[in-house]
Amino acid sequence: MADLKVKIHNLELKNPVMTASGTFGNGTEFDDFIDVNQLGAILCKGTTLHNREGNDYPRMAETPSGMLNAVGLQNKGVDYFIEHIYPEISKYSTHVIINVNGSSIEEYVSLAERINELENIPAIELNISCPNVKEGGMAFGTNLKMAEQVTREVRKAYNKTLIVKLSPNVTCISDIARAVEAQGADSISLINTFLGMAINIETQRPVLSTITGGLSGPAIKPIALRMVWQVAQAVKVPVIGMGGIMNAADAIEFFLAGATAVQIGTANFIDPTVTLKIIEGINSYLDKYNISSINDIVGKLQM
Amino acid sequence: MKKTVCDLTVTSNIQLNHDNYLLRLHADKKLGKIIPGQFVNILVPGSPGTFLRRPFSVFDVNYDENTLSVLVKTVGGGTHKLSLLEINQRVNAIFPLGNGFSLPQKQEKILLVGGGVGIAPMMIMAKESKEIGADVHILLGAQSRRDHILIDQFSELGSVYITTDDGSLGTKGFVTHHPVLNNNEGFNRVYCCGPDPMMKAVAKISKSHGTECEVSLENTMACGFGVCLCCVTKTKSGNKCVCTEGPVFNVKDLSWQI
Ligand SMILES: Cc1cc2nc3c(=O)[nH]c(=O)nc-3n(C[C@H](O)[C@H](O)[C@H](O)COP(=O)(O)OP(=O)(O)OC[C@H]3O[C@@H](n4cnc5c(N)ncnc54)[C@H](O)[C@@H]3O)c2cc1C
Ligand SMILES: Cc1cc2nc3c(=O)[nH]c(=O)nc-3n(C[C@H](O)[C@H](O)[C@H](O)COP(=O)(O)O)c2cc1C
Ligand code: FES
Numbered sequence: 201m202a203d204l205k206v207k208i209h210n211l212e213l214k215n216p217v218m219t220a221s222g223t224f225g226n227g228t229e230f231d232d233f234i235d236v237n238q239l240g241a242i243l244c245k246g247t248t249l250h251n252r253e254g255n256d257y258p259r260m261a262e263t264p265s266g267m268l269n270a271v272g273l274q275n276k277g278v279d280y281f282i283e284h285i286y287p288e289i290s291k292y293s294t295h296v297i298i299n300v301n302g303s304s305i306e307e308y309v310s311l312a313e314r315i316n317e318l319e320n321i322p323a324i325e326l327n328i329s330c331p332n333v334k335e336g337g338m339a340f341g342t343n344l345k346m347a348e349q350v351t352r353e354v355r356k357a358y359n360k361t362l363i364v365k366l367s368p369n370v371t372c373i374s375d376i377a378r379a380v381e382a383q384g385a386d387s388i389s390l391i392n393t394f395l396g397m398a399i400n401i402e403t404q405r406p407v408l409s410t411i412t413g414g415l416s417g418p419a420i421k422p423i424a425l426r427m428v429w430q431v432a433q434a435v436k437v438p439v440i441g442m443g444g445i446m447n448a449a450d451a452i453e454f455f456l457a458g459a460t461a462v463q464i465g466t467a468n469f470i471d472p473t474v475t476l477k478i479i480e481g482i483n484s485y486l487d488k489y490n491i492s493s494i495n496d497i498v499g500k501l502q503m
Numbered sequence: 504m505k506k507t508v509c510d511l512t513v514t515s516n517i518q519l520n521h522d523n524y525l526l527r528l529h530a531d532k533k534l535g536k537i538i539p540g541q542f543v544n545i546l547v548p549g550s551p552g553t554f555l556r557r558p559f560s561v562f563d564v565n566y567d568e569n570t571l572s573v574l575v576k577t578v579g580g581g582t583h584k585l586s587l588l589e590i591n592q593r594v595n596a597i598f599p600l601g602n603g604f605s606l607p608q609k610q611e612k613i614l615l616v617g618g619g620v621g622i623a624p625m626m627i628m629a630k631e632s633k634e635i636g637a638d639v640h641i642l643l644g645a646q647s648r649r650d651h652i653l654i655d656q657f658s659e660l661g662s663v664y665i666t667t668d669d670g671s672l673g674t675k676g677f678v679t680h681h682p683v684l685n686n687n688e689g690f691n692r693v694y695c696c697g698p699d700p701m702m703k704a705v706a707k708i709s710k711s712h713g714t715e716c717e718v719s720l721e722n723t724m725a726c727g728f729g730v731c732l733c734c735v736t737k738t739k740s741g742n743k744c745v746c747t748e749g750p751v752f753n754v755k756d757l758s759w760q761i
Contacts, residue, residue: 225730232506245732253742260725260733262555267725271732274742417554469726470546470556472508472597 202486203493204479206240206460208438209361209386211295211323213240213461216494217451217479220442220465221299221325221365222246222271226285227292233472238479240461241295244285246327249307249314251277256409261398266417266444267466268396270410273301273330278314290320297323297363301330305353308340312358322360326351326385329367329392330414341367341376341392348379355384363440366390366431368420373427374434381435389440389463390431391424417466418444425457432458432499446474448481455482458499504535506600506728510593514570516586519652523620524586525562527572528594534571537564538603539628540719540751543573544727545585546595553581558724558746560624560696561599571598576620600727601750604628604694604717609636611691615661616678616705618644618697622653624719628694629660640664640690644678644697647671679704687712695719706754707761716754720745 204215219227221243227236236242254274261268275281281298289296298315302308308326315324328341328350340346351364364380366373368391377388393414398407406412424443432439441459445451446467454462467474482494491497511528518524544556559573577583588594604624607613613632617625622643632639639661645651648671657663664683665673674681678701684693685708693709695702696719709716722745725731729747736745737758743749754761 222732223726223730229728229730233508245730254732254735257735257737258723258733259735260723260731262725264552265554267555269725269731269733274732274735466725469731470554471595472728 202483202491203495204483206438206494208323208363208440208461211241211361213295215240215479215482216455216461217475217482218297218440218461218463219243219468219475220463221327223465223468226289227296228288230468230472234476237292237294239294239475241297241323242292243297243299243325243463244289245275246273246299246301246330247275247278247281247311248273248301249278249311251275251280258407258409259413261407261413263396263398263415264419266415266419268398268408268413268415269393270408270413272410278311282314282318286318286320295322296320297325299325299327299365300354301327305350308350309353309357312354316358316360323363324358324360325363325365325389326354327365327392329365329369341365342370344376344379347376348383351380351383351385361386363387363389365392367392368423368427368443369395374430377431377435381437385437387438387440388431388435389442391420391427391443394420394423416444418446420444421450425453428454428459429457429501445478446470448478448485451478451482452485452497455494455497456499456501458501460495460498504537504599506597507532508595508597511571511596513588513590513592513594515590516588518586519574520649522577523652524575524577525572526575526585526588527570528596529568529570534564534566534569535599537561537571537599537627539606539631540603540624541599541601542727542750543571543596543598544600544724545573547581547584548592548594550580550584553584555725556597556727557581557585558600558721558727560719560750562623562626563630564627574620574623574626597727601746602748604719604751606635607632607637607692610638612638612640612689614640614642614683614688614690614693616642616644616684616693616695616697618678618701619650621695621697621701621719622657624696625694626653626656626660629657633660640683642666642678642681642683644701677701677704679708684708690714692717703759703761706759710754710761717751718754718757719750720752721750
């Protein structure tokens with residue numbers, strides 16, 4: 201059994217496999233299928249200061265080796281979260297991380313302040329990359345100045361581990377990564393979904409109610425991997441990689457490209473037990489090559 | 504029963520007409536109780552173009568033989584591939600999903616309305632309602648005579664009424680044209696599954712009679728167990744997931760303009 205422990209800033213993970221926000225509910229939805237505590241960490245679904253109904257149906261389109269979603273951050277808001285969900289997920293012994301969203305800097309900051317008080321939440325993931333909301337969201341992640349500003353202000357309000365999640369819908373992702381690192385991000389996670397669209401040729405209308413949506417799944421993996429590789433070279437803080445990871449081999453590619461940990465998203469929909477299979481697969485890979493620790497392959501791409 | 508993800512073995516795959524197949528699947532582990540209206544989410548084997556699972560209502564369960572069946576209508580790549588499954592092949596499924604219909608009381612008079620492949624959940628519903636001792640009436644609608652299947656099986660479970668759009672069998676027109684639905688016949692409850700316009704029309708008539716009506720929605724799904732939030736429908740208390748808080752809804756909770 202190889203050593204799978206990794207560190208994301210102050211956060212020690214028993215293994216490098218986390219779940220991606222918006223694809224794992226709040227964890228409890230998976231209790232019937234797996235022992236959630238075996239995961240390195242879980243990311244709760246995107247939370248906002250106030251209740252959000254999200255976008256109209258249809259919110260999903262299946263596409264070649266992937267899917268488009270246009271959920272639009274449906275959630276009941278942080279008060280509801282603290283009152284109803286937090287007590288329930290506090291039962292988990294693994295780390296629970298909250299994905300923080302806002303449509304203004306003030307909203308991001310207020311939300312971060314509220315979550316800072318929650319004892320059982322050791323980290324937040326600042327989502328500056330949601331393509332499915334009209335105001336804010338991705339705007340923060342695609343504009344260097346705004347990405348800097350929101351990271352700086354949240355950093356002042358939040359004193360635990362701060363992960364910033366980047367959008368791939370930019371021309372140079374390393375620039376954004378360096379900028380948020382300079383403003384105090386403890387870790388960078390990437391990538392969120394790519395903006396895409398699908399058309400129903402029978403009705404000649406867009407499939408999604410919002411016309412465009414976020415593309416995820418294996419279709420985006422090669423681009424995600426390239427971006428993780430670029431960002432890992434640009435920053436010193438640990439990088440969390442995601443985008444189309446379906447199995448342990450995919451995850452290992454991300455480690456070699458420089459990710460310290462990975463997040464599993466869309467794959468959970470197809471196999472709710474996939475995360476545990478990936479942990480097992482990473483372990484077998486390390487054993488097979490006689491590598492004693494996962495950290496020994498992080499960024500070890502041979503050239 | 505708890506939700507489970509496991510491989511099931513095909514024990515039969517019967518073609519019922521030009522585009523409907525009845526798949527019977529055997530579980531290795533003992534099946535827990537499945538509620539009529541619940542569904543299974545099937546991973547289509549050997550169909551790389553079918554990325555996500557495909558949801559199907561539970562058509563029937565045989566607890567003695569430890570099998571469940573689904574009725575598959577071929578409409579695209581995934582369902583076509585399922586129609587080709589052979590005995591002993593394995594398919595991976597997540598089940599049971601969703602909430603299910605509220606079962607009638609003994610001696611209650613109920614009407615089950617199924618349009619097209621919407622008849623699927625009505626078989627298990629009719630069976631269990633009959634066992635409870637309800638007075639079961641079943642209204643089945645399809646385009647044409649050749650689209651009607653399983654009428655004999657339904658007839659064993661209750662009084663069956665038929666409509667076809669072209670009049671080739673039973674009453675001509677949609678299910679909403681049938682007198683059993685239109686003449687207020689004192690049903691305690693109406694249950695309906697089929698295309699949205701049909702369910703809305705049935706709901707409207709039931710409402711005018713003051714009869715409770717439950718419908719089973721078929722929104723497109725990515726996960727089927729409440730985590731992607733893609734399958735929502737508008738209700739009077741906000742957006743709700745069809746896969747967990749449905750697929751069955753009491754019409755009075757939905758924001759339908761009827
Ligand atoms: C809760 C639930 C229960 C269902 N029960 C049954 C059942 O018992 N028997 C059965 O045959 N089908 C049932 N369906 C519908 C079934 O899931 C779809 O027909 C199937 O997913 C189509 O897959 P495909 O790959 O063959 O088609 P695709 O190639 O994905 O699509 C072919 C065509 O079918 C349409 N389509 C796809 N999914 C749906 C959907 N969910 N509703 C309406 N149209 C759709 C597409 O828009 C397209 O025009 C159910 C759906 C839900 C959500
Ligand atoms: C249905 C759905 C909902 C999502 N919701 C969120 C969210 O609330 N916050 C967020 O940061 N990312 C969200 N994402 C993006 C994922 O966390 C992840 O970044 C992306 O899907 C790429 O990984 P994957 O290909 O493994 O799914 C969502 C993705 C999907 C498919
Ligand atoms: S299909 Fe994913 S939440 Fe309903």
